[in-house]
Amino acid sequence: MIIHGVFFAVKCNRCGNICESGDYQYWNDESAAEESAAESEWHIDNGKHYCPNCHEIDENDNVLIYLPIPESVKKAQIFLQSITRYAVLKDRKDSFRIEISNIQYLSDADLAWIRSKIDFEIEKVVTPRQEKIIIIIKK
Helix, strand or coil: CCCCCCCECCECCCCCCECCECCECCECCHHHHHHHHHHCCCEEECCEEECHHHEEECCCCCEEECCCCCHHHHHHHHHHHHHHCCEEEEECCCEEEEEECCHHHCCHHHHHHHHHHCCCEEEEEECCCCEEEEEEEEC
């Protein structure tokens, strides 16, 4: 029997990444989802949630939320996420990086479509366990 239920997850207000805690992304109630995010170094403030890639804590324990991500970068990440099921957006001082590990689902046409929207470079990373690409978008 299949039962319909409601589940809860924490999504970053800045980049859109979903909090993953161990093997879980979804919880039975909101408080469990927020507790999991807090334990995974997410910052929660007035109903907004920020993943570890979107904030830092300075030497005085002040939380610094990074500047907003351009819509074109968010759309590229969402597009890649829909194709590969795993496209994590990371913010660096001089660039945004979208890490993709399920590259077997990604075609040259997909990359061409993204390139028509924004300019980027590709870096390939090969380890004994997997091959992934990183799309680098300069700020």
